[in-house]
Structure formats: C-alpha cells, structure tokens
Amino acid sequence: MKIKTKPTIESVAVHAGKRNKDQFGSHTTPIYQTSTFVFDDVEVGAKAFRHEEGGASHVYSRLGNPTVEELERAVCELECYGLDRPEDYGAYAFGSGMAAISTGILAMAKGGHVVAQDALYGCTSQFLKEEAPALGISTSFVDMSDLFLVEMELKKNPETKLVYLESIANPTMTVADIRAIAQLAEAHGTLLMVDNTFATPFHIQPFELGADIVVHSTTKYIGGHGTVIGGVMVAKKELLEESEAAIFRKNLGGIAGPMDAWLTLNGVKTLPLRMKKHAENGMKVAQYLESHPKVDHVFYPGLGSHPQHALASSIMKNGYGGMIAFELIGGYESGVSLMNNVKLCTLAVSLGAVDTLIQHPASMTHSIVDEDLKKQAGITDGLVRISVGIEGAEDIIADLEQALEIQN
Incomplete structure (x- = not known):
C-alpha cells in the first residue's frame, strides 16, 4: 500500500497554524487576551525593541500577539497549499478586510499608480477613487475580463506599481484570468494583488496562478459564521519586508484583536466542509x-451561460462557490420587492455566513x-446578489420562489 505523503486541504485546514504545544497542554488555541507582555529584565526588553536575538518574543499586541500569529500561519498555509516553497510566504492579520486592503495598497503602491478592476467591493472602489489620491496614489479602472484593455492601461501608465483585482468580482461575478494578468503585470514590472474573498x-x-499578494476579508467565508470582522494579507516574506507592510500595519494600527483571531481560527477548521456545501447549493440555486x-440573467461561474465559464472551470477547484448575482426583469422595483418578501433568506449585507x-x-x-463607474462595471438597478448558505437547497429555492411570485 502506498503511503500518502501530502495531506488534503481538509486536513491542513483542521491543523493549520499550530506551532508549539501550549505550556499548559491546551488542546485548542488559547486566547492571549492581553495588551502588553512582561519582560524578564531590561536587557530582554531592549533586545526585543532592537529586534535582536535573545529579546522577548512579544512586546505589545498592536505589534504581534500569539493568537493572531496562529491565524496568520493558518491562512498562509491554506493560500500556499500546493506551492513548492510555502515557507517563503508570510501573512498579516487585520481588524477588517478593508484594513488589509487599504494597508496593502498603501504599502505596495506608495507614490505610484494602481490599475484596478472596474467591478470591485464598494469600499475598495471608494478608497481607490476618493481617498488614495490624497495619499499619493492614482488609480485607473478597467474591465479585467479584457486582457487587451489591461495591457493598454499598463502601457498608458508606466508608473503603475500595482494591479488590483478580485478573483471573482463583487457583485458582477466576473472571473479574471489571473495567470494572464500576472504575466502582463510582470512584463510591466508591477505587482499583482488579488482579493480572494x-x-x-x-x-x-x-499564488499558483502568479499573484504576488493575496488579501481576504476573513469576515466572510474564512470566519464563516457572521460573528467576527477581520482581514488578512499574504505575500512572500521578502516582499512584505521590502514594502514595510508591518510598519504600515503598526503605525496605522490595523492589527486583528486576539478574540477576533480566535473566532476566525474556529472558522478556518471547517472552511473546506462549508465551501463544499456552499458550492453544491450555489449550483442548484443558480x-x-x-x-x-x-x-433576465444569472451570473454564476458554474453555469455554461457565464461569459468566463471556461476560464472559471480551468482555475477553480472543488466547485464554483456560493456567490450568485442575477438580474431581475423589473429593475429597481423588482429588486426591492424581492428583498422585502424573502423569509428564509436573510436581508443583510456581507456574505459567506452559514x-x-x-x-x-x-x-x-x-x-x-x-x-x-457603477455603469461601466455593469452594476444595474435590477441586480441582486445572493450568498447561498448551507441550508437545504430546496428550502432556499422555495423561499426565492414565493418571493418572486409576489412581484407583479
């Protein structure tokens, strides 16, 4: 019998992030709910601040915390699953997805230009368009599903330091050709950041497809239960050091808290199990x-009618996820009617909950x-976004059916 040497991603998720045995033998990760850490003596404290060998391992929880660091290792292990040298990568956890995104952009694109996807999470779009210019970063928005337009934008903006996209666009469900865009970015000497939420x-x-930085709102699927706000950024340790991302996080103050990190770690362990069910239900609902x-139209990567279905099938594993967008024939009024008449489905923003x-x-x-920009990205008045949960698919469908029937 051949012995299996590589663990499955399910096994990695359950055990990810663990390093040393807890001093008291705790089976699960302790919550180090402390703002500061005690030094043995002045010399140990001084060495810690000088980052010298023999210094204290922890100083202050805004700089680093054992519970937070376990979450960082866990997400890093999942994002680097299958890479030849996962040990080359590191991660920073943040108090929100936007803290990870904005800090990452400020660190990686400082003083330069960003070529960004036109369809993005609303706050990311707003940050790039309204706040980033005052911080020395300009942005142009482009349809990332058209590689010609991406290349033209890079040629037009030689000062570009960062290409920014979402692996599946919010809320239009456009799927970007990450591998091809990574090649374009490399050819133009710029970095590629992917929001993989x-x-x-x-x-x-x-990372398998050539991205340089991956960010997440861990509030969503990674946390998975709607109980916590958080974010994470993963990249090669060398890039994190060169970009001074840790200094940006320290001085902007965006690190995750230990309780939030602990809650998110619980979500990490069941991520593969939940994602399988989300994807299974997502296909049935779509x-x-x-x-x-x-x-009028459904946007779901698993459907043959999706414009990038073939691309999605080539880069997505284990199904097509639980996010769906669809266009109602009644426009804005039909969207409002549907929202007001669902019973099982929860009328709420965010996504990735059970x-x-x-x-x-x-x-x-x-x-x-x-x-x-909304018009350019195809975000119309009749567009509805649904984050399909892990309830029975037939129950979700029955709820949508009764709510749709109420419309004129």
Missing part, C-alpha cells in the same frame, strides 16, 4: 434562477460607488 483558497489559489421567467444572505447592490453595498 469570494473564492477562498478552497476554490482558487492565486440553475433554478436561470429557469425562472422573472429573472445562512443565506441576500442584498440589492444598487440600494445597499454599491450605493456609494461613483455612478459612472
């Missing part, structure tokens, strides 16, 4: 919606996005 490392592993006479969340981007998450 929608897909998670269970479905897409951007197929139902595509057949409904009041739905229960099904439904929201209307035009009136909610993307109401803050510039109107022209």
Whole structure:
C-alpha cells in the first residue's frame, strides 16, 4: 500500500497554524487576551525593541500577539497549499478586510499608480477613487475580463506599481484570468494583488496562478459564521519586508484583536466542509434562477451561460462557490420587492455566513460607488446578489420562489 505523503486541504485546514504545544497542554488555541507582555529584565526588553536575538518574543499586541500569529500561519498555509516553497510566504492579520486592503495598497503602491478592476467591493472602489489620491496614489479602472484593455492601461501608465483585482468580482461575478494578468503585470514590472474573498483558497489559489499578494476579508467565508470582522494579507516574506507592510500595519494600527483571531481560527477548521456545501447549493440555486421567467440573467461561474465559464472551470477547484448575482426583469422595483418578501433568506449585507444572505447592490453595498463607474462595471438597478448558505437547497429555492411570485 502506498503511503500518502501530502495531506488534503481538509486536513491542513483542521491543523493549520499550530506551532508549539501550549505550556499548559491546551488542546485548542488559547486566547492571549492581553495588551502588553512582561519582560524578564531590561536587557530582554531592549533586545526585543532592537529586534535582536535573545529579546522577548512579544512586546505589545498592536505589534504581534500569539493568537493572531496562529491565524496568520493558518491562512498562509491554506493560500500556499500546493506551492513548492510555502515557507517563503508570510501573512498579516487585520481588524477588517478593508484594513488589509487599504494597508496593502498603501504599502505596495506608495507614490505610484494602481490599475484596478472596474467591478470591485464598494469600499475598495471608494478608497481607490476618493481617498488614495490624497495619499499619493492614482488609480485607473478597467474591465479585467479584457486582457487587451489591461495591457493598454499598463502601457498608458508606466508608473503603475500595482494591479488590483478580485478573483471573482463583487457583485458582477466576473472571473479574471489571473495567470494572464500576472504575466502582463510582470512584463510591466508591477505587482499583482488579488482579493480572494469570494473564492477562498478552497476554490482558487492565486499564488499558483502568479499573484504576488493575496488579501481576504476573513469576515466572510474564512470566519464563516457572521460573528467576527477581520482581514488578512499574504505575500512572500521578502516582499512584505521590502514594502514595510508591518510598519504600515503598526503605525496605522490595523492589527486583528486576539478574540477576533480566535473566532476566525474556529472558522478556518471547517472552511473546506462549508465551501463544499456552499458550492453544491450555489449550483442548484443558480440553475433554478436561470429557469425562472422573472429573472433576465444569472451570473454564476458554474453555469455554461457565464461569459468566463471556461476560464472559471480551468482555475477553480472543488466547485464554483456560493456567490450568485442575477438580474431581475423589473429593475429597481423588482429588486426591492424581492428583498422585502424573502423569509428564509436573510436581508443583510456581507456574505459567506452559514445562512443565506441576500442584498440589492444598487440600494445597499454599491450605493456609494461613483455612478459612472457603477455603469461601466455593469452594476444595474435590477441586480441582486445572493450568498447561498448551507441550508437545504430546496428550502432556499422555495423561499426565492414565493418571493418572486409576489412581484407583479
């Protein structure tokens, strides 16, 4: 019998992040709920501040905390699953997904230009368009599904330091050709940052495809239960050091708290199990919606009708995830009607929880996005976004059916 040497991603998720046995033998990760750490003597404390050997391992929880560091190792292990040298990578955990995204952009693109995907999470779009210019970073937005346009934008902006995209775009479900864009970025001497929140490392592993930096809102699928806000950034240790990302996080103060890190670690352990069910339900709900006479179009990477279905099939593993966008034939009014009449589905923003969340981007998450950019990205008044949960698929479908029937 051949002995299996490489663990499955399910096994990695359960054991990820663990390093040393706890001094008291705790089976699960302790919560180091402390703001500061005690030094044995002045010399040990002084060496810690000078980053010298023999110094204290921890100083202050804004700089680093054992519980937070275990979460960092865990997410790093999942994102680096299958890489030849995962030990070359490191991660920083943050108090929110936007803290990870904004700190990452400030560190990696300081004083330069960003070529960004036109369809992005609303706050990311707002940060790049409204706040980043005052901080010395300019941005142009482009349809990342068109490689010609991406290349033209890079040629037009030789000062580009960062290409920024979402592996699956929020909320349009556009799938980017990460491998091809990574090659373009490398050819133009720029870095590629990928927000992998929608897909998670269970479905897409951007480092395998050539990405330089991966960010997550761990609030979503990685946490998985709607109980915590958090974010993480993963990159090669050398890049993290060169970009001074740790200094940015220290001085901007965005590190995750130990309790939030501990809650998120619990989510990490069940990520593969949950993602399998999300994906299974997602396909069933997408197929139902595509057949409904009041739905104009469904955007789900697993459907043959999706513009990048072939691409998605080539880069996604273990299914197509639990996120769906669909266009209602009644426009804005139909979107509002559907939101107001669901019963099992939860009317709430965010995503990736065990229960099904439904929201209307035009009136909610993307109401803050510039109107022209919203139009360019295809975020219309009738677009609905649904984060399919792990309930029975037939129950989710029945709820959508009764709510759609109420519409005129």
